Amino acid sequence: METTNNGQRTIVVGTRQSALALTQTGQVIEELKRISEKHGLGYSFEIRKIVTKGDRILDVMLSKVGGKGLFVKEIEQALLDGEIDIAVHCVKDMPYELQEGLMNGAIPKRVDPRDCLIMKEGSSLNDLPKGARVGTSSLRRSCQLKNVRPDLQVESVRGNIDSRIRKLETEGFDAIVLATAGMIRMGWEDRISATIPVDVSVPAVGQGALGIECRVEDPAVRELLSLYNDEETSLxxxxxxxxxxxxxxxxxxxxxxxxxxxxxxxxxxxxxxxxxxxxxxxxxxxxxxxxxxxxxxxxxxxxxxxxxxxxxxxxxxxxxxx
Incomplete structure (x- = not known):
């Protein structure tokens, strides 16, 4: 926690440093500013970028890196150490058990939870040619795609959302599978070739939703985040x-x-x-x-x-x- 010269609290927001993470964190901060002003709370906000284990290891499939919370552990430690006051996560990256002393203070309204295809050609999964090379680092996506299209060559592709899209051209993939929500938050909906229905590819747990984590023993932040929580999404x-x-x-x-x-x-x-x-x-x-x-x-x-x-x-x- 930091305070300004006039005693106003500055809430430090921790996030990964990818373009998507910074974009969605900026969107969260704009909403929290609006809520703070509406309720006369008077908070200001600043971003603190944090590198996680999942960000450092880019040449191995996520399923082989091992451990849980690959994209949140370092951020949670910063919360516990008081270096940041809240953390913005994609819920799908969060392990079931949060570290002791931490909690999800808010889960704002969910964005489209479906997977999507970014394709060289075509506008549906059925348009992919036999034996097409499809990139994804997710075993969940690979499992479901191969179940309906066993002919596909599903191969690992890691990196941030923008670098994975670039690999569609540079590494000879026919399609890349991504989360629709990330494309929406980046304003890249027009680059989506096809969304995959949930009856074909059931999303990851929490896909499309953000988890705003805070310390249990920080009543002021908990009060602020409670005003941001979306009841239906939370359920x-x-x-x-x-x-x-x-x-x-x-x-x-x-x-x-x-x-x-x-x-x-x-x-x-x-x-x-x-x-x-x-x-x-x-x-x-x-x-x-x-x-x-x-x-x-x-x-x-x-x-x-x-x-x-x-x-x-x-x-x-x-x-x-x-």
Whole structure:
């Protein structure tokens, strides 16, 4: 925490230093400024760039780097050390268990959670020629793409969103798979060749959502972030992350989860969530999928995880992580 000469608090916001991370952090800060002014809180904000392990290791598939929280550990440590006051993460990069003393203070409204294709030619997955080379570092994406198109040559591609798009030309790929939300936040929607329906590629846990992390013992920041939280997004993310926790999964293994609010009104008893979860083998030969509905997000996540485990998800994940 820092203060200015007039005693006003400056909230230091930690983020990765990629173009996407800085863009979405800037968007978060603009919203927090608006909220701060609206409620007379008088805060100012500054950005602190932090390099994470996942940013340093770019020549290895994420699934082989090992460990959980590849893109958040160093940022969380800065929070605990008081070097920053809040951290902006993509929820899909966050491990289920946050470090003790930290919490998700806000999950703002989710952007389009679907995967998308950036292609040399064509406007749908079916337009890719037989044996096309497709780049992705995600086992989840590879699993589901190979399940519907076993002919595809899915190969690892790492780097920031802009460098991965460049590799479409420089490394001879026919298509690159990215998160639609990242393209939207960068203002690059016109570069998307096709979005992939969620019934073809179930998104990563929390894809399209941001997690704004803070210290538990910082009531002023917690109050500010509570005004930024989107209730509906928070509910569906809780369900998806509950599934992740129940399967003891990291963010880079082939687990997908997508929850929606089926009913939501002023009558809380009318609330119903629908959660679809998938676990599969990297080669796409096995793809387990379960969908359930319920009103308790955490219980729903556990129930879908249990249904997947009963069909062999635990064995698949153990083999991959082993």
């Amino acid at each position: 569906v993310i809780r369900a998806e992350r509950s599934l992740l926790g129940a399967l003891n999964g990291g963010c880079q293994i082939p687990i997908g989860a997508y929850a929606t609010v089926r009913q939501m009104s002023t009558d809380s008893a009318a609330l119903e969530l629908e959660l679809t979860g998938i676990v599969g083998t990297p080669d796409g030969s096995v793809l387990l999928k379960e969908m359930l509905r319920g009103s308790d997000p955490e219980q729903l996540g556990r129930d879908v995880a249990a249904a997947l485990s009963a069909r062999g998800a635990d064995r698949i994940l153990a083999e991959i992580e082993g």
